[in-house]
Amino acid sequence: MATPVSAPxxxxxxMMAALKEAAFAALITFGLCxxxxxxxxxxxxxxVLVLDxxxxxxxxxxxxxxxxxxxxxxxxxxxxEGRTIVRILPHGTFARLQGHSRLFSLVGxxxxxxxxxxxxxxxxxxxxxxxxxxxxxxxxxxxxLGWGLNIVVGLAGLLDLGYVAFYAVGAYSYALLAKNFGLxxxxxxxxxxxxxxxxxxxxGFPVLRLRGDYLAIVTLAFGEIIRLVLVNWxxxxxxxxxxxxxxxxxxxxxPFTAADNGFAAVFGLEFSPLYRTIFLYYVILxxxxxxxxxxxxxxxxxxxxxxxxxxxxxxxxxxxxxxxTNTKLTAFSLGAMFGGFAGSFFAARQGFxxxxxxxxxxxxxxxxxxVLGGMGSLWGCAIAATAMIGGTELLRELEWLKxxxxxxxxxxxxxxxxxxxxxxxxxxxxxxxxxxxxEPTAFIKEKKAIxxxxxxxxxx
Amino acid sequence: xxxxxxxxxxHLTMRFGGLTAVNDLSFxxxxxxxxxxxxxxxxGKTTVFNCITGFYKPTEGMITLTQDNGDSYLLERMxxxxxxxxxxxxxxxxxxxxxxxxxxxxxxxxxxxNPLMIASGxxxxxxxxxxxxxxxxxxxxxxxxxxxEKINLLDRADDPAADLPYGDQRRLEIARAMxxxxxxxxxxxxxxxxxxxxxxxxxxxxxSIRKEMGTALLLIEHDMSVVMEISDHVVVLDYGTKIADGTxxxxxxxxxxxxxxxxxxxxxxxxxxxxxxxx
Numbered sequence: 001m002a003t004p005v006s007a008p009x010x011x012x013x014x015m016m017a018a019l020k021e022a023a024f025a026a027l028i029t030f031g032l033c034x035x036x037x038x039x040x041x042x043x044x045x046x047x048v049l050v051l052d053x054x055x056x057x058x059x060x061x062x063x064x065x066x067x068x069x070x071x072x073x074x075x076x077x078x079x080x081e082g083r084t085i086v087r088i089l090p091h092g093t094f095a096r097l098q099g100h101s102r103l104f105s106l107v108g109x110x111x112x113x114x115x116x117x118x119x120x121x122x123x124x125x126x127x128x129x130x131x132x133x134x135x136x137x138x139x140x141x142x143x144x145l146g147w148g149l150n151i152v153v154g155l156a157g158l159l160d161l162g163y164v165a166f167y168a169v170g171a172y173s174y175a176l177l178a179k180n181f182g183l184x185x186x187x188x189x190x191x192x193x194x195x196x197x198x199x200x201x202x203x204g205f206p207v208l209r210l211r212g213d214y215l216a217i218v219t220l221a222f223g224e225i226i227r228l229v230l231v232n233w234x235x236x237x238x239x240x241x242x243x244x245x246x247x248x249x250x251x252x253x254x255p256f257t258a259a260d261n262g263f264a265a266v267f268g269l270e271f272s273p274l275y276r277t278i279f280l281y282y283v284i285l286x287x288x289x290x291x292x293x294x295x296x297x298x299x300x301x302x303x304x305x306x307x308x309x310x311x312x313x314x315x316x317x318x319x320x321x322x323x324x325t326n327t328k329l330t331a332f333s334l335g336a337m338f339g340g341f342a343g344s345f346f347a348a349r350q351g352f353x354x355x356x357x358x359x360x361x362x363x364x365x366x367x368x369x370x371v372l373g374g375m376g377s378l379w380g381c382a383i384a385a386t387a388m389i390g391g392t393e394l395l396r397e398l399e400w401l402k403x404x405x406x407x408x409x410x411x412x413x414x415x416x417x418x419x420x421x422x423x424x425x426x427x428x429x430x431x432x433x434x435x436x437x438x439e440p441t442a443f444i445k446e447k448k449a450i451x452x453x454x455x456x457x458x459x460x
Numbered sequence: 461x462x463x464x465x466x467x468x469x470x471h472l473t474m475r476f477g478g479l480t481a482v483n484d485l486s487f488x489x490x491x492x493x494x495x496x497x498x499x500x501x502x503x504g505k506t507t508v509f510n511c512i513t514g515f516y517k518p519t520e521g522m523i524t525l526t527q528d529n530g531d532s533y534l535l536e537r538m539x540x541x542x543x544x545x546x547x548x549x550x551x552x553x554x555x556x557x558x559x560x561x562x563x564x565x566x567x568x569x570x571x572x573x574n575p576l577m578i579a580s581g582x583x584x585x586x587x588x589x590x591x592x593x594x595x596x597x598x599x600x601x602x603x604x605x606x607x608x609e610k611i612n613l614l615d616r617a618d619d620p621a622a623d624l625p626y627g628d629q630r631r632l633e634i635a636r637a638m639x640x641x642x643x644x645x646x647x648x649x650x651x652x653x654x655x656x657x658x659x660x661x662x663x664x665x666x667x668s669i670r671k672e673m674g675t676a677l678l679l680i681e682h683d684m685s686v687v688m689e690i691s692d693h694v695v696v697l698d699y700g701t702k703i704a705d706g707t708x709x710x711x712x713x714x715x716x717x718x719x720x721x722x723x724x725x726x727x728x729x730x731x732x733x734x735x736x737x738x739x
Contacts, residue, residue, distance in 0.1 A: 294587060301586040301593070302569075302576040305562075309570045312559035319513060319551050320571045321544035321640055330583070440563045442597070444605060444617040448563075454622040455561030 014077050022070035029065040033058045072428065101379065108382075112285055116278045129274055134393050136281045137349065141342055142389045144288040146369035146381035147295060148338030153367065154376035155295075155304065156331035157311030157457060158208075159216040162223025163366055165203070166196040166336035168230065168358035170343025175243045175353055176236075185249035189344050196340020200333035208328045223363055230355045242354025249348045251279055280349050287345060291338045292378055298334075300441045307331050308376075308441075312456045368419075372426050374433025375457060383434055388419070465526065466491040466676050467512070467644055472521035474507050481507040483700040485521075489644065489693070491528070494670060494677040496687045499697035500720055505680045506554060508697070509646050512678075513551045514540035525549060527643055545574050550642035552633045554649050554680075560622030564613060564632060567621050568604035569597075571639035576600055607635040611665065627658040631665065638669065644676045645669070651683040659683055663690050688712065696720070
């Protein structure tokens with residue numbers, strides 16, 4: 001038996017331990033800051049290197065790490081015994097919210113459908129464009145991409161680092177076919193999806209024998225190969241210059257122009273660029289809802305169950321008569337198909353695409369959405385996409401911060417810093433993502449959510 | 461013995477590089493019989509199972525499975541998932557391989573993947589909600605409920621499989637394998653880690669599977685109470701070679717088997733050593 005320690009003494013010891021840990025973390029931060037932050041470098045007129053000391057910034061960084069680490073250490077000490085000191089939401093909030101997921105879905109759907117009207121009411125005709133385009137359409141594209149990748153990573157457990165390749169295939173399919181053959185958006189949308197699915201299958205065949213890290217590396221490579229082909233095959237794709245003047249989608253044949261046969265004139269409205277944006281918003285909303293609908297349906301079909309079983313245990317799947325190669329390929333190509341849909345929409349919306357839009361960073365952001373949201377959860381993906389894409393867009397709105405930090409403060413520059421910080425916070429707070437329970441696909445008596453601790457992440 | 465052999469293993473050899481795990485093994489498993497495959501650790505029993513169920517491709521030999529309707533399959537030429545689906549050979553694993561994050565019911569539904577896949581029109585009709593998938597799924601759930609009733613787990617159907625106690629997990633794995641409607645069920649150490657009571661229940665379950673479903677069983681087992689009590693036919697392996705083959709009583713009395721399990725007398729060792737000139 002250990003000698004009994006009085007409560008104040010134990011608390012003091014805990015405090016000392018936490019302080020020690022925090023001091024250590026602060027020391028490491030200090031060490032890392034010296035080469036990176038401590039001196040700003042610039043050239044003067046004589047091309048001589050000038051070092052601007054920035055010790056105040058270093059002090060800030062060290063202080064933030066010290067306090068953060070101290071609070072975290074206290075929180076960890078309390079683990080399992082009583083309440084934690086630092087808690088953002090009361091215990092079980094998410095579980096309680098998930099109990100009403102049907103209600104939330106209806107409210108969310110209602111909000112999404114009425115969003116353009118709300119935006120116009122609140123921001124007026126002039127201001128609504130930004131909200132619908134930068135927030136509505138942009139976020140929904142990423143929600144859709146997240147849901148598409150969720151099939152591959154979240155359900156089937158195949159770590160795909162090159163998802164943006166299929167986004168690119170969809171975008172270039174639309175751009176090239178629309179420009180060269182004059183086909184309409186509504187014909188090309190399914191075609192782009194099918195082409196992307198075809199590429200998904202083509203890339204999938206050789207890759208799916210690999211598992212885990214190896215699969216991740218090869219999919220990463222495939223993503224880069226597609227991008228590099230687009231960069232270097234100038235005759236085909238225009239190289240770095242990209243493709244411009246891509247035909248914009250029409251309202252079932254009626255273009256959104258100021259001309260006499262344009263949308264506004266036909267319907268007797270005053271011309272405004274907003275109509276096109278609202279139309280695009282509803283198109284991407286329908287596409288995203290289609291993705292969600294198909295995913296929810298498939299989860300209850302044998303193929304969806306087989307995906308999840310594959311994520312749990314591949315060998316057991318094989319012993320039960322499941323063709324694992326085909327099952328993985330369907331996941332891969334279906335995910336790719338939704339990527340292709342999103343890509344063709346992206347091309348139609350932008351009117352201009354170049355390989356710059358399909359860099360690895362995009363894959364990373366989409367994967368981050370899936371991982372932060374909680375693998376396999378549609379709600380989680382939607383929340384994560386809103387936070388990440390909406391959050392970075394919101395940074396542009398924070399002009400008032402200039403009052404505090406000075407005139408040359410640009411909040412958008414801190415995007416990556418906040419992104420990384422969010423990742424770290426989620427990793428500490430919710431290591432399995434925001435929504436970390438799995439919903440069963442069939443039940444006899446009652447549907448109970450399954451804790452993520454029991455669910456496997458997949459090995460390949 | 462009037463029934464035709466269900467499973468016929470002929471001259472099965474499996475080499476891993478220089479190591480011969482199974483050496484020229486031949487045996488038969490008859491329809492309706494419980495055949496036990498026993499032997500000391502490392503004798504190659506699991507390797508034989510992996511060859512039969514397609515997880516390994518044997519180096520040499522032929523494995524023939526003949527079904528009731530006369531269809532016969534050469535298992536060594538089939539990929540693993542087809543062995544389960546077409547030849548109807550199911551298996552369990554030495555270290556339990558359940559889908560832990562899925563419910564008990566879902567585990568049993570995944571075992572019915574192929575018939576459900578056909579019922580859902582290979583997903584295409586199922587997504588659109590056309591065809592009789594809903595009714596077929598209900599049948600599958602009923603079948604799962606039947607098996608859950610049989611292994612006394614109906615109450616826990618909606619719990620995650622990983623939450624079950626060890627003994628229940630073992631039985632669930634057997635039920636899951638049975639949901640594929642096998643003609644031959646291969647059990648890799650089903651009684652490992654069970655207490656005497658649980659292993660008695662297991663015996664009852666296995667006997668009722670044979671009686672009610674007519675499924676032949678092939679089992680690897682170390683627990684002799686299970687082997688001797690329920691098996692009709694025992695094959696003994698040692699260092700990948702068959703050393704005995706017969707009824708439990710015959711095998712129990714076989715001096716080679718006793719030597720393999722318990723070793724031999726010191727005198728005998730000395731005698732042999734003297735013969736080969738070690739002393």
